[in-house]
Amino acid sequence: MKQLFFASAFFTSLGLFFVPGLVAADDADHAAIKQSLSELMPGETGYRISSLPVPGVYEVDFGDGFIYLSADGKYALKGDIIDLTANVNITEEKRSRARLQTLAKVDAENMLIYPADKERQHSIIVFTDIDCGYCRRMHQGISEYTSRGIEVKYVFYPRAGRKSASYDKAVSVWCADDRRRAMNRIVAGQPIESRTCDNPVEQHMDIADALGVTGTPTIFLANGKRLPGYIQAAKLQYILQNEIASR
Numbered sequence: 001m002k003q004l005f006f007a008s009a010f011f012t013s014l015g016l017f018f019v020p021g022l023v024a025a026d027d028a029d030h031a032a033i034k035q036s037l038s039e040l041m042p043g044e045t046g047y048r049i050s051s052l053p054v055p056g057v058y059e060v061d062f063g064d065g066f067i068y069l070s071a072d073g074k075y076a077l078k079g080d081i082i083d084l085t086a087n088v089n090i091t092e093e094k095r096s097r098a099r100l101q102t103l104a105k106v107d108a109e110n111m112l113i114y115p116a117d118k119e120r121q122h123s124i125i126v127f128t129d130i131d132c133g134y135c136r137r138m139h140q141g142i143s144e145y146t147s148r149g150i151e152v153k154y155v156f157y158p159r160a161g162r163k164s165a166s167y168d169k170a171v172s173v174w175c176a177d178d179r180r181r182a183m184n185r186i187v188a189g190q191p192i193e194s195r196t197c198d199n200p201v202e203q204h205m206d207i208a209d210a211l212g213v214t215g216t217p218t219i220f221l222a223n224g225k226r227l228p229g230y231i232q233a234a235k236l237q238y239i240l241q242n243e244i245a246s247r
Helices: 009-014 027-040 090-103 133-140 142-146 165-175 179-187 201-211 233-245
Strands: 048-051 057-061 066-070 112-114 122-128 150-156 218-220 226-228
Touching: 027 048, 027 057, 090 201, 090 226, 112 142, 112 179, 122 133, 122 233, 133 142, 133 179, 142 150, 142 233, 150 165, 150 201, 150 233, 165 179, 165 201
Parallel strands: 122 150
Antiparallel strands: 048 057, 057 066, 112 150, 122 218, 218 226
């Protein structure tokens, strides 16, 4: 969003897209919020105002970000809305749905996939950087994940940028005749052939930016939950099993 109002960090931290089940705002509140927004962002009309289960609080969804406003349009609320009765984080559920929509833009054939050794129990997407120490540590134990029924789908995020050795390494792995073998070798510090070809690495980086990924490894679960940093296989399996049990 171009306006300074939407450049505030908390708007992007809240998430994206519409929560199903929200109903249209009351006309008077709708008008007050629109008036407030017209003063803050003249000419901005591409948004949807919806009520929440919280009296006097509305969600304003711009399609690429959303905020919470009071009914009179005078106050913006920063933070998560949690349903204490159901023990559900409404805001986090919305973030997760938005993440899944963004991640869906990367087809499976454009990921480097290490399938589960046995029947697949879980599937994760991992944003990885070949030159990241913790990414290397995670990959060096890749068999510990796959042996637990965890499918690992890698998406490349060379943090040094597009004109970097890390980026070139990611491209070389992708362009190798045997991508998994090339990944295993380069992570182990062994040389691989430098190659170029049509590749999805730039798309991976764009997706990472859209998701707000800044560090690696960053793990996304099948329900859209985000787990930053390296997590040992046994602990990750425990987290995944608890996520299934809590659904």
